[in-house]
Amino acid sequence: MWTEEYWHISENSPEDDGRRLCITAKKEKTRIMNVLEELLGFGVVPVVVIKRKEDALPLAEALMKGGLKCAEVTFRTDCAAEAIKEMTDSFPEMLVGAGTVLSTEQVDRAFEAGAKFIVSPGFDPEVVDYCLSKDIPVLPGVATPTEAAQGVKRGLKILKFFPAEQAGGLPMIKAMAAPYVGLRFMPTGGINAKNLPEYLGSDKVAACGGSWMVKGDLIEAGEFGRIEELTREAVELVKKIRG
16 A cells, blocks of 8 residues: 555655645545445444434344444434444444434534444435545445446445345346446345345445344344344355355
8 A cells, every 4th residue: 555665754754745645545545445344344234223222232232242243323213323322332343333324414423423434325415525525434325327426436436225126136236337347335225134145146246234133123122132143144144155
């Protein structure tokens, strides 16, 4: 990426502000990609709806024990930010992000709560550009080539594909990815244990977002042991698919 000599010059040469800014930008882009690569390395990102703050910790513990040290906590409930804070404070090694983010105000609330990445259902230029200006990893949702083009224009390499099954599934992903070399997707919406092998078997898919292992009724019923079991099964399935 950069040499020690280059970094030394950038740090200690007052007249070389341009180079210093360049290396700082490279560091930030690398940090963002590291977060996304770590997230997508799990293969499956649990999409969670938490209605009660007290469910946050046992849910995080169940995911951790099951082998998925990540979660996308949707901003569909009033306690989402509190849940993210509870999870990140208690499990700092866990990669927790905010989903269903619809405004820059929600971006701020999520980031202040400890969210390490932002996911949105659609491509809102204001939200995307705001995240990029703050060096916050963002996965905006797309469902058309036009929306994908907006992501590519901004230098994004990974986009959420939503709603995956309803929008054409893997054939649509392959069709959209064809003109954009290097672009990959995180399909979300209708993903489950049965169709996961089809999606993850494609080199155009970086990971899948899913809620089958963290269904709302399981969380509300306090069946965290079952969530841990389903999570472990999902992890094993990913290993089997990816070899």
